[in-house]
Amino acid sequence: MPFWRRESATPFLLLTPALLTMAFVVIIPLVFSMYTSFTGYRLVKPDSLYDWVGFRNYARILSDWEFWVPFGRTVLFLTVVLNVEFLLGLGIALLINRITWGQRTLRTIMMFPMMFSPILVGFQFKFLFNDNIGIVNNALQSLGLSDGAIAWLVDAKLAFFSIAIAEIWMSTSVFAILLLAGLFAMPRDPLEAAKVDGCNAWQTFRHITLPFLMPFAYIAMAIRSLDVARAYDIVTVMTDGGPAGRTEILWTLIARVGYDNSRMGMANAMAYVSTILSILFTWYFYRKLVAARRYMGGAQ
Amino acid sequence: MAEITLDKVVKKYGAASVVHGIDLEIAHEEFVVLVGPSGCGKSTTLRMIAGLEDISGGIVRIGDRVVNDLPPRKRNISMVFQNYALYPHMNVRENLGFGLKIAGESPDNISKRVDEAAAVLGLTPLLDRTPAELSGGQRQRVAMGRAIVRRPEVFLFDEPLSNLDAKLRGQMRAEIKKLHQKVRTTVVYVTHDQVEAMTLADRIVVMRDGRIEQVGTPMEAFNHPRTTFVATFIGSPPMNLLPGVIAGGAVRLADGTTVPVPDRLKPHARDGRKVTLGIRPDDISPVGHGLSQDGPGAEVDLTVELAEPLGMESLIYTRLAGQEVLAKLYGPRIVQPGEQLTFRMALDRAHLFDAETGQSLRLD
Numbered sequence: 040m041p042f043w044r045r046e047s048a049t050p051f052l053l054l055t056p057a058l059l060t061m062a063f064v065v066i067i068p069l070v071f072s073m074y075t076s077f078t079g080y081r082l083v084k085p086d087s088l089y090d091w092v093g094f095r096n097y098a099r100i101l102s103d104w105e106f107w108v109p110f111g112r113t114v115l116f117l118t119v120v121l122n123v124e125f126l127l128g129l130g131i132a133l134l135i136n137r138i139t140w141g142q143r144t145l146r147t148i149m150m151f152p153m154m155f156s157p158i159l160v161g162f163q164f165k166f167l168f169n170d171n172i173g174i175v176n177n178a179l180q181s182l183g184l185s186d187g188a189i190a191w192l193v194d195a196k197l198a199f200f201s202i203a204i205a206e207i208w209m210s211t212s213v214f215a216i217l218l219l220a221g222l223f224a225m226p227r228d229p230l231e232a233a234k235v236d237g238c239n240a241w242q243t244f245r246h247i248t249l250p251f252l253m254p255f256a257y258i259a260m261a262i263r264s265l266d267v268a269r270a271y272d273i274v275t276v277m278t279d280g281g282p283a284g285r286t287e288i289l290w291t292l293i294a295r296v297g298y299d300n301s302r303m304g305m306a307n308a309m310a311y312v313s314t315i316l317s318i319l320f321t322w323y324f325y326r327k328l329v330a331a332r333r334y335m336g337g338a339q
Numbered sequence: 340m341a342e343i344t345l346d347k348v349v350k351k352y353g354a355a356s357v358v359h360g361i362d363l364e365i366a367h368e369e370f371v372v373l374v375g376p377s378g379c380g381k382s383t384t385l386r387m388i389a390g391l392e393d394i395s396g397g398i399v400r401i402g403d404r405v406v407n408d409l410p411p412r413k414r415n416i417s418m419v420f421q422n423y424a425l426y427p428h429m430n431v432r433e434n435l436g437f438g439l440k441i442a443g444e445s446p447d448n449i450s451k452r453v454d455e456a457a458a459v460l461g462l463t464p465l466l467d468r469t470p471a472e473l474s475g476g477q478r479q480r481v482a483m484g485r486a487i488v489r490r491p492e493v494f495l496f497d498e499p500l501s502n503l504d505a506k507l508r509g510q511m512r513a514e515i516k517k518l519h520q521k522v523r524t525t526v527v528y529v530t531h532d533q534v535e536a537m538t539l540a541d542r543i544v545v546m547r548d549g550r551i552e553q554v555g556t557p558m559e560a561f562n563h564p565r566t567t568f569v570a571t572f573i574g575s576p577p578m579n580l581l582p583g584v585i586a587g588g589a590v591r592l593a594d595g596t597t598v599p600v601p602d603r604l605k606p607h608a609r610d611g612r613k614v615t616l617g618i619r620p621d622d623i624s625p626v627g628h629g630l631s632q633d634g635p636g637a638e639v640d641l642t643v644e645l646a647e648p649l650g651m652e653s654l655i656y657t658r659l660a661g662q663e664v665l666a667k668l669y670g671p672r673i674v675q676p677g678e679q680l681t682f683r684m685a686l687d688r689a690h691l692f693d694a695e696t697g698q699s700l701r702l703d
Contacts, residue, residue: 062642103663162571182478211665219636226424228420228421228424229423229425229427231411231418231420231424232418232420232425232485233437234391234412235389235390235391235411235412235416235418236388236412236415236417236437236438236441236485236489237412237441237442237489238412238437239410239412239440242441243427246426246437246441247426250426250428251427251428285383291459328519331428333469333471
């Protein structure tokens with residue numbers, strides 16, 4: 040009997056299509072890109088694919104401010120955006136939870152920004168913040184708050200701020216919706232127990248509501264940290280990492296190195312380093328989530 | 340001193356009124372049980388005392404303070420909830436100490452009092468667990484510990500045992516009773532279970548449709564129900580109620596059977612009055628198998644339809660005047676369906692209610 044007709048082979052035969060798909064879609068590209076990060080591979084010189092350079096790419100990246108500055112900027116961007124989104128989302132969720140009528144409608148309306156392509160959001164905010172024809176400057180001048188054209192997308196700090204605003208506008212609702220789901224699921228009894236135990240409104244929120252909501256916040260943060268860490272489209276459309284690289288973040292840098300400068304080996308090395316950053320963020324939030332979920336079993 | 344006074348207390352949700360002007364005085368250190376079927380307003384009343392529901396009308400006093408507009412934290416009460424309402428993200432120690440921490444007690448003092456409460460309730464080995472790691476009975480004990488650790492003037496219990504299984508409920512009932520003897524405070528306890536009400540209460544408050552039907556000691560409510568509602572609600576199995584008309588010093592039932600009117604009710608039994616005869620299953624038994632053989636009685640021959648042996652006694656389903664009647668047989672005797680027996684009603688323990696108002700005739 041050939042080996043593929045043996046009963047013990049059946050599970051493996053049945054798994055073969057899945058394994059093949061996994062291999063072609065995930066494993067081979069992963070191994071290949073990993074390999075290229077150890078070569079001096081340039082897109083314009085196909086032969087350089089076999090030019091093994093060991094850890095040279097990594098050594099260069101890790102000793103180069105051209106890499107560390109965008110890296111730090113990405114971490115800062117992540118931190119600012121996630122925190123602001125969390126606070127705004129929490130505020131919105133708490134407000135919507137208070138109203139007795141139209142909750143569902145509002146929840147749906149809240150999702151509108153998520154329905155737009157990030158590229159379109161980028162274009163829209165690029166127009167809003169345009170120094171000549173943008174509505175932001177127009178409004179500031181009409182209200183007499185500013186007398187000149189503010190170069191929102193040119194000044195390094197303001198450009199960073201503008202991009203953050205666009206990102207926050209687009210995705211605050213992720214937090215709001217998840218936190219609202221948490222508020223809907225929240226048992227009423229512990230809140231009442233806290234009131235009887237002597238808490239005022241703030242103490243009830245601080246000691247009971249917030250700890251209950253944190254697992255939901257961690258889910259949102261885990262999802263969003265991956266999104267923001269790979270932010271590319273909004274930045275490319277709004278500033279393209281400019282002016283002079285002052286809003287460059289990891290993925291715009293990697294795309295520039297890989298495609299514009301065609302140094303794909305170097306770009307892949309950078310991509311692996313930034314993947315580690317993403318994994319660290321996700322792992323951190325996931326660990327928080329698991330710790331928080333351990334006690335949520337007792338909520339009922 | 341913490342007496343609680345309810346003065347014409349009303350609760351309305353919009354136009355719908357659920358508590359219609361309740362008057363009640365609860366003495367210092369008294370254990371009062373509010374009992375009634377679901378929807379009778381007992382929990383709402385308790386929550387108004389706690390401050391978790393607004394009071395739509397009337398006055399609630401705790402001690403000598405009017406508490407209508409005070410938030411719960413200023414009423415010096417603690418409450419045990421039906422679903423325990425523990426804080427899921429805190430361990431037992433933190434759950435117990437939370438109220439003290441909020442009140443700004445020193446950490447030493449908190450840990451001392453938490454340890455004391457834990458010792459009283461047998462929670463000491465569980466102090467570092469979270470609520471998720473506790474069984475139902477243990478969670479219930481933590482909820483009680485959280486209430487006693489703050490040493491409030493008033494304890495409020497909202498159906499605290501209804502999520503436990505029957506055996507545990509019995510144990511916890513006894514623990515609550517013991518706890519009240521140890522920690523003397525005023526207690527208001529809500530339940531729909533008349534057994535809990537009977538066993539725990541100094542005084543029972545029977546409620547129905549947002550009104551108080553009767554206030555009294557458990558034995559008063561059991562022996563002298565003011566209405567047919569209280570008569571059927573307190574006591575298990577419920578009292579048999581048979582409609583009839585007074586004729587010549589006796590109650591004539593639908594099929595013509597006559598039962599003499601008990602002496603104590605004679606003054607109220609004028610001829611032609613429509614009444615309801617109430618008699619508990621314990622007070623109608625086959626001759627020779629009842630609780631007591633002396634005292635006035637009335638005998639009637641009935642056919643057994645069904646018998647449920649419970650060991651030392653049997654519950655007998657029979658039919659009198661076209662209506663199902665429950666009777667009890669004391670003694671280990673097997674009864675067969677279809678068997679014809681002579682039953683004796685203990686008339687000194689029979690009740691008469693007005694057929695229209697449902698009020699006991701003795702209240703005329």
